[in-house]
Amino acid sequence: xxxxxxxxxxxxxxxxxxxxxxxxxxxxxxxxxxxxxxxxxxxxxxxxxxxxxxxxxxxxxxxxxxxxxxxxxxxxxxxxxxxxxxxxxxxxxxxxxxxxxxxxxxxxxxxxxxxxxxxxxxxxxxxxxxxxxxxxxxxxxxxxxxxxxxxxxxxxxxxxxxxxxxxxxxxxxxxxxxxxxxxxxxxxxxxxxxxxxxxxxxxxxxxxxxxxxxxxxxxxxx
Numbered sequence: 001x002x003x004x005x006x007x008x009x010x011x012x013x014x015x016x017x018x019x020x021x022x023x024x025x026x027x028x029x030x031x032x033x034x035x036x037x038x039x040x041x042x043x044x045x046x047x048x049x050x051x052x053x054x055x056x057x058x059x060x061x062x063x064x065x066x067x068x069x070x071x072x073x074x075x076x077x078x079x080x081x082x083x084x085x086x087x088x089x090x091x092x093x094x095x096x097x098x099x100x101x102x103x104x105x106x107x108x109x110x111x112x113x114x115x116x117x118x119x120x121x122x123x124x125x126x127x128x129x130x131x132x133x134x135x136x137x138x139x140x141x142x143x144x145x146x147x148x149x150x151x152x153x154x155x156x157x158x159x160x161x162x163x164x165x166x167x168x169x170x171x172x173x174x175x176x177x178x179x180x181x182x183x184x185x186x187x188x189x190x191x192x193x194x195x196x197x198x199x200x201x202x203x204x205x206x207x208x209x210x211x212x213x214x215x216x217x218x219x220x221x222x
Contacts, residue, residue: 002026002073005047005055007040008033009219011066011102012054014173016215018070020207021173024077028214067102067174074170082170090165097163097171105178108145112185115142143186150188150195153179157194176202180220 002019006012006028019026031041031053045051048064055064056073063069074083084090115134122130153175156163164171179195182188189196202208203221212218 001058003029003057005029005031005044005053005057006215007031007044007053008216010040010053011177013211013215013218013220014066014177015054015056015069015073016211017176017208018073018082018170018173020210020214021205022073022078022081024073030216065102066177067099070170070174071098078170082168082173084164084167084169090167094164094169094171098174101171101174101178105149105175106181108142108149109178109181109185111142112138112146113181116185146182146186146188150182150186150192153188154192154194157198172198172202177220184220 002024004012004015004019004026006016008030010033016026016028031044033040040051040053042051044053044055047057048055048062050064052064054066054069055062056069057063063072074081084094115138118134119127119131160166162168162172163175176199179188179199183195183199189199208221212221
């Protein structure tokens with residue numbers, strides 16, 4: 001049976017959601033972030049050397065990286081669900097968004113988070129200087145990049161109801177976390193009604209709600 005090594009408030013929430021959408025049996029091993037550092041606990045290193053989540057185990061196999069996990073589960077257990085047919089334009093879009101979510105969308109969002117918390121963690125005498133540097137970095141480098149991504153998402157959702165085409169797919173599950181994080185950290189929904197509608201729609205899905213119950217509190221679901 002599949003086991004999901006689930007860290008609270010993390011990308012692994014998408015894996016639970018995927019499994020609920022597919023109706024697959026699975027087990028969860030819960031891990032909690034350090035309350036001060038927000039880092040994953042050292043116990044995760046016993047599962048995977050990087051000590052990150054999500055990680056799944058399936059018999060003797062251990063697999064990390066959300067995109068790889070999602071693609072592997074859909075291929076092995078999906079039975080053709082949540083993935084467009086091979087050779088179609090929708091399949092190309094599916095593959096693109098599946099990997100774009102972590103490869104292109106998340107790095108600037110992570111940088112945004114780092115520069116947001118830097119002033120809080122700086123030594124007292126340096127807080128003012130660090131705050132100034134962090135604000136400048138966000139305004140001149142990070143925020144313009146993020147705006148380009150947010151506008152891109154909004155435009156793409158104007159071409160079809162879902163990211164890969166007219167049908168809901170695993171690509172939408174992958175894109176959920178970047179959009180949720182962007183809404184929380186960078187006001188991505190402001191002036192972007194399609195993004196707002198996307199989040200409202202996925203949050204209402206029964207499988208999404210079931211994953212929340214099993215995964216525990218998840219800040220981005222609000």
